Amino acid sequence: MKKEFKASINRALNDANLTGALGKFSEAYRVNRAKAYDGIDFEALRGRIAEAKSSAACHLDEVAEVFKQNAEALGAKVYRTSDPEQVKEYILQVARDNGVKSVVKSKSMASEEIHLNKALLNAGISVAETDLGEWIIQLAGQTPSHMVMPAIHLTKEEVAEIFSKEVEERLDSDIPRLVKVARNELRPKFLAADMGISGANIAVAETGSIVLVTNEGNARLTTTLPRIHVALVGVEKLVEKFETVVPILDALPRSATAQLLTSYVSIITGPSPNDDGSLKDLHIILMDNRRTEMARDPKFKQALQCIRCGSCLNVCPIFRLVGGHVFGKIYTGGIGTILTAWFDELQKSEEIQGLCIQCGNCTEVCPGKLDIPEMILEIRRRLVLEKGQPLAQKAIFSVVNNRKLFHGMLRAASVAGKPFTSGKFIRHLPLFLSDLTDGRSLPAIAEKPFRDIFPEIRQPKGGEKAVFYAGCLIDFAYPETGIALVKLLNRAGIEVLFPEEQTCCGAPALYNGAYEVAAHNAVDNIKALLEVEAKYVVSACPTCTVALAHDFAKTLQDQGRSEWLDKAKELAEKTVDLSTLVKRLVEEGRLSFEEGEDLGRITYHDSCHLKRTLKVSQEPRELLQKAGYELAEMYECDMCCGMGGSYSMKLPEISAPILKRKLHNIKETGAALVAMDCPGCVMQIRGGFDQDGETVRVRHTAELLAERLK
Amino acid sequence: MFEQFKTRATGVGAEVHRVVTCRDAVDFILGFLKKEGVSDLSGSYAVWADGPFLRGVDRELLKQVPGLSLEVTRERAAQAKIGISEMSFAVADTGSLVQDQSAVDQRLASSLTGIHVAVVPSANIVSDKTALFSRISPKTSRYIAFITGPSRTADIERVLTIGVHGPERLIILFVDELGGAA
Numbered sequence: 001m002k003k004e005f006k007a008s009i010n011r012a013l014n015d016a017n018l019t020g021a022l023g024k025f026s027e028a029y030r031v032n033r034a035k036a037y038d039g040i041d042f043e044a045l046r047g048r049i050a051e052a053k054s055s056a057a058c059h060l061d062e063v064a065e066v067f068k069q070n071a072e073a074l075g076a077k078v079y080r081t082s083d084p085e086q087v088k089e090y091i092l093q094v095a096r097d098n099g100v101k102s103v104v105k106s107k108s109m110a111s112e113e114i115h116l117n118k119a120l121l122n123a124g125i126s127v128a129e130t131d132l133g134e135w136i137i138q139l140a141g142q143t144p145s146h147m148v149m150p151a152i153h154l155t156k157e158e159v160a161e162i163f164s165k166e167v168e169e170r171l172d173s174d175i176p177r178l179v180k181v182a183r184n185e186l187r188p189k190f191l192a193a194d195m196g197i198s199g200a201n202i203a204v205a206e207t208g209s210i211v212l213v214t215n216e217g218n219a220r221l222t223t224t225l226p227r228i229h230v231a232l233v234g235v236e237k238l239v240e241k242f243e244t245v246v247p248i249l250d251a252l253p254r255s256a257t258a259q260l261l262t263s264y265v266s267i268i269t270g271p272s273p274n275d276d277g278s279l280k281d282l283h284i285i286l287m288d289n290r291r292t293e294m295a296r297d298p299k300f301k302q303a304l305q306c307i308r309c310g311s312c313l314n315v316c317p318i319f320r321l322v323g324g325h326v327f328g329k330i331y332t333g334g335i336g337t338i339l340t341a342w343f344d345e346l347q348k349s350e351e352i353q354g355l356c357i358q359c360g361n362c363t364e365v366c367p368g369k370l371d372i373p374e375m376i377l378e379i380r381r382r383l384v385l386e387k388g389q390p391l392a393q394k395a396i397f398s399v400v401n402n403r404k405l406f407h408g409m410l411r412a413a414s415v416a417g418k419p420f421t422s423g424k425f426i427r428h429l430p431l432f433l434s435d436l437t438d439g440r441s442l443p444a445i446a447e448k449p450f451r452d453i454f455p456e457i458r459q460p461k462g463g464e465k466a467v468f469y470a471g472c473l474i475d476f477a478y479p480e481t482g483i484a485l486v487k488l489l490n491r492a493g494i495e496v497l498f499p500e501e502q503t504c505c506g507a508p509a510l511y512n513g514a515y516e517v518a519a520h521n522a523v524d525n526i527k528a529l530l531e532v533e534a535k536y537v538v539s540a541c542p543t544c545t546v547a548l549a550h551d552f553a554k555t556l557q558d559q560g561r562s563e564w565l566d567k568a569k570e571l572a573e574k575t576v577d578l579s580t581l582v583k584r585l586v587e588e589g590r591l592s593f594e595e596g597e598d599l600g601r602i603t604y605h606d607s608c609h610l611k612r613t614l615k616v617s618q619e620p621r622e623l624l625q626k627a628g629y630e631l632a633e634m635y636e637c638d639m640c641c642g643m644g645g646s647y648s649m650k651l652p653e654i655s656a657p658i659l660k661r662k663l664h665n666i667k668e669t670g671a672a673l674v675a676m677d678c679p680g681c682v683m684q685i686r687g688g689f690d691q692d693g694e695t696v697r698v699r700h701t702a703e704l705l706a707e708r709l710k
Numbered sequence: 711m712f713e714q715f716k717t718r719a720t721g722v723g724a725e726v727h728r729v730v731t732c733r734d735a736v737d738f739i740l741g742f743l744k745k746e747g748v749s750d751l752s753g754s755y756a757v758w759a760d761g762p763f764l765r766g767v768d769r770e771l772l773k774q775v776p777g778l779s780l781e782v783t784r785e786r787a788a789q790a791k792i793g794i795s796e797m798s799f800a801v802a803d804t805g806s807l808v809q810d811q812s813a814v815d816q817r818l819a820s821s822l823t824g825i826h827v828a829v830v831p832s833a834n835i836v837s838d839k840t841a842l843f844s845r846i847s848p849k850t851s852r853y854i855a856f857i858t859g860p861s862r863t864a865d866i867e868r869v870l871t872i873g874v875h876g877p878e879r880l881i882i883l884f885v886d887e888l889g890g891a892a
Contacts, residue, residue: 025868074852132874133865149865156867179863179871186875191788207848217861217876220821224814225784242848246839257864260718261804263876265856269848272812275784 032258071208074270082288108199305368312362380513607678718805722859761796782815793823810851831888
């Protein structure tokens, strides 16, 4: 990562105003959003939006043409172009033809995308942003830090400072007073402006309507007072039918600001009269700027389902730490990374795409049903294709791709790491894990990996069989989790098999865009795991489970290795995570726990892949309670712990504060014990508590359950 | 549905009133103008945009109100403390008012003024947006305006602040006698 990028991250992390404001907002947002959606079937609602937007994206060209015809029939002038330069030329031409001297703008991200203000100013036309946040940013000469709340990084004192300069009067930091100043300053600009420029939240083809959603009332003035109204609309805003306006208006304000509806919604269908009796000179510019190309790309077409609510930013554990500025000048957060990669250029996203920790929070709240983490992985993959793997990474993956060498090195690490081992932790792991990090101790590589312990375990024979897929962490760092798993299944009369040829699940390679390596890992594992007859393939690592159950087939398909798809499917169908399987066994009466003892309070940390990809969250809780624990839920129980595989090594400065927050939330419950289903989370959180000097015990659910077997 | 509307609308800072007859409505409005100190001074004007209810009001009576104008120009509206307009529908589940505001005086009276008084026929409360769009359509209305509470922002430190570019107060007056004609 480049120095300037790391520097911008550090600036943001050390900006207490920014992290304070974003942190508080993200906490309030979670509660308020839930309240706003109370009584609404969110899945059904976003299903409607995604379907309608996807349908429009499938034939953007025709939909745009229908819009053009319908809007023009009503007297609007519709200009379609894919080129941002032509957008600017068109608007400047309209301005020249009409002697426009001043412009008022209501918020338009599309105009920021093409740097329209600069073009207008260069032509000698004055421009005023009228959205309060945008105006503050404009006066300060800054760029927005959030798509919906552009000035969230500034304090009222800073705003007072900025406004004081503008009005040449010493203002104090009373917020209502500052808002009044903005009203009074901008009112004459509205009344004098020759042209109003707006964006649009929706453009409806069948009626030729544009829909504007605002709270301040600036869009109403922008579209009413000047003689000329130019609406700059990205073609992704197009929908075919007017009926789609309803679900979008149901979702947009709720998701953006947790409002049932914004103060104002304007549905403009053709020009209306001006106050001098003339008809509005209404220009609607449908701007493409690579959106059609995006719609044709099977991996990115879903990005056109975005309604620009910004909820993906509001729930992102990274965004609330670093804010928007590290993402670049225009679009921010996860969706911003994707839009920057397309509207600007792929290379510009090279560093910011690395900010995504793949926790999947955004996929749960997105009203357009976008899978942002998946698209970011695809960007990663394409960057690797274009630029090749960084050298150090390449070296690592060439090792991971050779099981014998890889496992040999892990064994060597167990020996080499020894002099540095303090209790269960070492401060510095050798090999590729060496470049680590403050705030967390790393586990020692186990003296004896699970694969060497396994043959010594005496098991019941002849019954049902399950293949255990251990994954690297359980195999080499936490063999005790594997032992617990065997004990649990044995008690239910299941014999556990451990094919020795199993190797890394390929997730580290996949999440770094090295699909070829991941595909190689997939094939090795498919061969190993299907070689033996068994009813289940069980894993106690959610990331590995996701790899086996979801990623293998996708990766192989992507790499053109379709001869493996049937096998991948067969493996996926057999794959199950430990908690789900154990719960099933308990329900079938094949497993039960000791009763009668009060084990005290426990809190449970939801691992990202388990909760959001595998949709498993109640199972471990129920099991732990059955085993005698009293569950005390922590705040933000399903927020990422900051591990994210190699993320915590690449961006330790971001990972560390996320972990710190997690540790704090765990401690707040007062429980002396925290359970989780992922060895990666165990590594992160246990390591955190070790450095923290706290005595909270961190355990994998499998171990806790195995201790309580009847 | 009135109660639901009232809960939602007051929840976002609107003030909701209800009267039976048109006469009551005129009394309410004239009383309100007086209370708010509407006068012939710039900044203290009131403007009243055209509509079916206004057409039934005795003009002679209105002429006696100092500062009140039925000609809604941009200059007059920009200097008006109060704008009165008629809104056709109320949407219960969001507490919103809706009207075809293609005629510019409707927008001037409801966007430039400090206080917006909206007169709504009580029978025109609809349950939600789907019900609304069976009554009003972009095919016949060129500028469909939704107004939900006063103008607001949270752009400075996320603190909710009322009255940015639009009215800082929204007074909603339901009139039973106006029936459901819209």
